[in-house]
Amino acid sequence: MFSWFANPHRFLMLSSWLAPLFYAAAALLIAWGLWQGLWMVPKDDYQGGDIMRVMFIHVPAAWLAMASYLGMAVMSFVWFIWRHEVADIAAKAIAPLGATWTALCLATGAIWGKPTWGTWWQWDDARMMSVLFMFFLFLGYIALRAAMDTRQKAARAGAILAMVGALNVPLIKFSVDLFTSLHQDASVITTEGPKMAAVYLWPLLISSVGHSLLFAALVMTLMRAEIWTRRAAQSRARLMTGD
Amino acid sequence: MTPAPILSAFRQALGEAWAGGAGALLPVGFFAGAAVLVPLGVGTDPETLRTIGPGILWVSLALSSLVTLERIFQADAEDGSLDLWLQTGAPAASIAAAKTLAHWLTAGLPLALLSPFLLLMFQAQIGGALLENMLYYAFGGLAFYFWGGVSAALAATVRRGGLLISLIALPLYVPTAIFGALAMGDGPSSAAAPLFLAASTLFALAVAPFAMGAALRLAAD
Numbered sequence: 333m334f335s336w337f338a339n340p341h342r343f344l345m346l347s348s349w350l351a352p353l354f355y356a357a358a359a360l361l362i363a364w365g366l367w368q369g370l371w372m373v374p375k376d377d378y379q380g381g382d383i384m385r386v387m388f389i390h391v392p393a394a395w396l397a398m399a400s401y402l403g404m405a406v407m408s409f410v411w412f413i414w415r416h417e418v419a420d421i422a423a424k425a426i427a428p429l430g431a432t433w434t435a436l437c438l439a440t441g442a443i444w445g446k447p448t449w450g451t452w453w454q455w456d457d458a459r460m461m462s463v464l465f466m467f468f469l470f471l472g473y474i475a476l477r478a479a480m481d482t483r484q485k486a487a488r489a490g491a492i493l494a495m496v497g498a499l500n501v502p503l504i505k506f507s508v509d510l511f512t513s514l515h516q517d518a519s520v521i522t523t524e525g526p527k528m529a530a531v532y533l534w535p536l537l538i539s540s541v542g543h544s545l546l547f548a549a550l551v552m553t554l555m556r557a558e559i560w561t562r563r564a565a566q567s568r569a570r571l572m573t574g575d
Numbered sequence: 576m577t578p579a580p581i582l583s584a585f586r587q588a589l590g591e592a593w594a595g596g597a598g599a600l601l602p603v604g605f606f607a608g609a610a611v612l613v614p615l616g617v618g619t620d621p622e623t624l625r626t627i628g629p630g631i632l633w634v635s636l637a638l639s640s641l642v643t644l645e646r647i648f649q650a651d652a653e654d655g656s657l658d659l660w661l662q663t664g665a666p667a668a669s670i671a672a673a674k675t676l677a678h679w680l681t682a683g684l685p686l687a688l689l690s691p692f693l694l695l696m697f698q699a700q701i702g703g704a705l706l707e708n709m710l711y712y713a714f715g716g717l718a719f720y721f722w723g724g725v726s727a728a729l730a731a732t733v734r735r736g737g738l739l740i741s742l743i744a745l746p747l748y749v750p751t752a753i754f755g756a757l758a759m760g761d762g763p764s765s766a767a768a769p770l771f772l773a774a775s776t777l778f779a780l781a782v783a784p785f786a787m788g789a790a791l792r793l794a795a796d
Contacts, residue, residue, distance in 0.1 A: 465746040465749055466746075468742070468745055468746045469746045471742060472726075472739075472742045472743040472745070472746070475739055475742055475743075476729060476730070476739060476743060479730065479733045479736065479739055480732075480733070481732075485732070485793060485796070488789075488793045489729050489790065489793060492725075492729060492786055492789050492790055492793070493726075493729055493743060495786075496725055496747070496782070496783075496786045497746065497747075499782055500746070500747055500750070503750045503775060503778065504746065504749050504750055506750070507749060507750035507753040507754055507771070507775070508749070508753065510753065510754075510757065510764055510768075510771070511753045511756075511757065
């Protein structure tokens, strides 16, 4: 199955119609989710009143922060084992987008946290800390790739780092949980998950799917740009040598 | 496969520690200097210093490891020793582990040995806890040096890779820093924290050499 996807030509064919489709679907779903979230659903005073509406961006961003790191690590693994170029192109494309959504998650979380918990940043909230370290993992990955002088070296170094990072994520998560369970602040309202009313759940799910589709479409666009850049470089090299 | 290249890497790393004049005193000086700056910044209230002292030393230890690790594999990649070692067929992971271990012995362990004196300067009470903490710094430092070694190996061919090494290593240092700080506190999980610290260090010892080995083969290309 990997080999079927590993063909750049096949990827270009597939993404040429899949990416626009995803963009359109994402626009519809995000618009619907925002309309529901910002205007239709009742505000929840227990979660800070109207500010809780930021949830319809914050939660999709948090989901994508985690999913994108996992995706990058899996793509790195596939490239490292089978050396399928498309997998490396995907890992390279995911990194800046994953970092963006992770930053979005941190920013919306801080904006939500200030009026609700009275602070922009809570050092003993396990999820904030985990997401912050995930953000640093993304930054390190991007910086390492940028520092390498050839594409092959960037791919290899990036793959090693992404896999080491993925192995460490559970350990980081566990240590942060242990750290924060020590002095859990009562003012921190933790999860709204299981008790959430269906009126919030639907827009949230739709919004999450919309963000995921937008993410996937952007990844495909970046990958297409990378493939065309490489082809252009090859053509230029061929012209220079006069073949 | 013979152990010769691994031993050679180990001996060379020990020898490098004494090269360049001040030798193994340099990391000690950096460690103490970084720690001593803190009371100048936060004030000299004894109660505050006693609370933050152990944490300051963890941060100083992490910084020292990052600063001293920058060149550990770079020089080998430049002068060709790395190619020679790999040509003998010795596993790159073992060479990397030997080098990192030697580096920890010369640049990490002395810092742990110094820690009781610095903690006394931070108003700690004389007692068995000082020796216990020394053990935690030694063991946690081992994890710092091994994860730092991974980023140093990845950046071995990067000019002025110091900042890059720090950025990569920072998230990998988190579990050790947290378990170490918890082990020295008096919270409910401080009894279990030393075990977690030991476990995360053993995890580093098991995983990091292979990542370093893969990165060194990349640097040798």
